[in-house]
Amino acid sequence: MIKELALIGVVGIVSFGGSKSAFALDVPITAQVTGSCIISTETQGTYGQPYAYKLSTAASDGGQQPVTRVDVTLANAYKVKFTAPDSFSSAPQLNDVVTFTGDTEVQAVSDATNMADYETDKVEVNDYVDEYGLTATGSTWFKHSSVANNGGDRAFPSGTYTSYVTAECIAL
Amino acid sequence: MAFGVANAHQMSPTYPVLEDSYLEGISVTKVKVFNKREDVKYYEIGVFDKDFKPIPFVAQYKLRGIDFNEYAIFDIYLNNKYSKDATYICSESMLTDIESTGLNSKICSKIKK
Numbered sequence: 001m002i003k004e005l006a007l008i009g010v011v012g013i014v015s016f017g018g019s020k021s022a023f024a025l026d027v028p029i030t031a032q033v034t035g036s037c038i039i040s041t042e043t044q045g046t047y048g049q050p051y052a053y054k055l056s057t058a059a060s061d062g063g064q065q066p067v068t069r070v071d072v073t074l075a076n077a078y079k080v081k082f083t084a085p086d087s088f089s090s091a092p093q094l095n096d097v098v099t100f101t102g103d104t105e106v107q108a109v110s111d112a113t114n115m116a117d118y119e120t121d122k123v124e125v126n127d128y129v130d131e132y133g134l135t136a137t138g139s140t141w142f143k144h145s146s147v148a149n150n151g152g153d154r155a156f157p158s159g160t161y162t163s164y165v166t167a168e169c170i171a172l
Numbered sequence: 173m174a175f176g177v178a179n180a181h182q183m184s185p186t187y188p189v190l191e192d193s194y195l196e197g198i199s200v201t202k203v204k205v206f207n208k209r210e211d212v213k214y215y216e217i218g219v220f221d222k223d224f225k226p227i228p229f230v231a232q233y234k235l236r237g238i239d240f241n242e243y244a245i246f247d248i249y250l251n252n253k254y255s256k257d258a259t260y261i262c263s264e265s266m267l268t269d270i271e272s273t274g275l276n277s278k279i280c281s282k283i284k285k
Contacts, residue, residue, distance in 0.1 A: 036184035039277040041209070068275055077186050089267070089274075164267060164274040170260070171186050171282035 037078050037134075037169035042141060043067035045165075047148070052155035055148040067107060068167050071139045075114075078169050084128045085146050085163035092159030096151030103145050104130040104165075110138035134169075142167075180208035181215075183263045183279040190255055190283060199255045202247050203281055205263045207238040211274070214238070214266035217246050220280075222259040229254070235266065258283055 047055040048062025057063040070080050084102020088094075106122075109115035114136035123131040134140065144165045150156050183205050193200035205215050214237050219229040230249040238244045250258055262280040 036182055036186060037279050038180050038182040039275070039279060040180040041211075041275045044274070066275065074186055162274065164276045166276040166278065168278040168280065170280040 036073055037080075037171075038069075038071040039080075039167050039169055040069040040071070041066070042069045045144065045146070047146070047161060049156070051153075053150040053153040055156065055161060057144070057146050066144045066165055068142045068144065068165065069139055070134065070142065070167070070169060072134045072169075073137055075137050076133075076135050076172065078134045078171055079131055080134055080140075080142075081125070081129060081131045081166075081168040081170065082142060082144065083166040083168075084130075084144060085148075085165065086128050088148070088161050088163050090160070090162045092157045092161075094150070094157065096154050098151065099149045100128070101147045102128055102165075104142050106132070106140060107143040108141040110140070111136050114138075115140060179210055179212070179275075180206075181212070181263070181265055181277040181279060182206040182208065183281060186281055187284040188261060188281050190250065190258075193249060195249070197252050199250045199252055200247060201250075201261070201283070202245050203261055203263065204243055204245050205238060206243040208241060209265060209277070210240050211267075212265040212277075213268065215244070215263050216266055217248070217261065217263050219248065219250065219254075219258050220260040220262060221257045224260065227254050227258045229258075255283075 043066055045057050045066030046064045047057055049055055050061040057065045072078050082104040084104065086100045106119040109118065118132055118140060121133060125131055146163060183203055188201040188203055190199040190201045214235055216235045217231060219227040221227055231246055236244055248261060260280040260282055262278055264278040265276055267274055267276055
């Protein structure tokens with residue numbers, strides 16, 4: 001008990017007798033910025049069926065184009081590569097060859113000045129793959145399209161068809 | 173124009189650094205994967221060379237379940253004989269339940285040399 005009182009007394013003396021700097025405590029605020037890429041699904045796509053042999057994400061065909069958003073926190077640190085579907089990931093039994101076409105384009109950007117050239121600077125690697133250099137920090141929205149035509153213009157069998165777009169954010 | 177982020181896959185850091193591990197001849201680094209995709213429950217990590225050819229590595233989990241709005245830290249161990257060629261560490265969403273045109277997301281960090 002005596003020891004405890006003695007300790008309180010010492011603390012009290014130090015507290016009240018301390019210099020001004022003891023009260024002006026520096027509170028550090030630290031941050032470790034590591035940078036990152038974020039890929040988001042903004043809009044889920046759906047196929048419309050304007051003809052029995054055709055599935056399309058175009059709004060005019062009754063579909064909905066998927067929209068992907070990519071955020072980067074470091075400029076010139078990433079490129080993003082999109083691969084449009086070249087096959088169904090699941091579908092009913094198909095007896096004909098299905099021909100796919102697809103494309104990606106910039107829908108919107110968060111920095112109109114520094115991202116203005118994203119679409120014109122796009123590299124079309126092949127019919128399905130498009131590549132963009134992300135030279136500015138911020139968000140970019142990409143719109144994808146996909147069309148599938150069944151061989152011989154024969155009707156697609158009834159059932160559920162699924163496919164997916166691949167988005168790759170690759171550090172440079 | 174209004175947008176709302178529904179689903180997101182995030183990985184950091186952009187440039188992970190390989191450090192000596194407690195095991196001789198083995199380097200280690202770590203990456204953090206954040207799952208804000210409600211439609212994705214599993215992520216797979218891989219290590220690749222500059223041409224995206226797979227590089228052998230060891231991790232407690234190569235395929236790992238990450239709950240929605242949770243993150244996971246992957247410790248990646250590399251034999252030093254491969255670390256020179258190792259260039260990218262990638263995390264990829266594993267789609268198990270997709271509807272119509274879904275999104276397969278893949279993020280690759282570049283190992284700092």
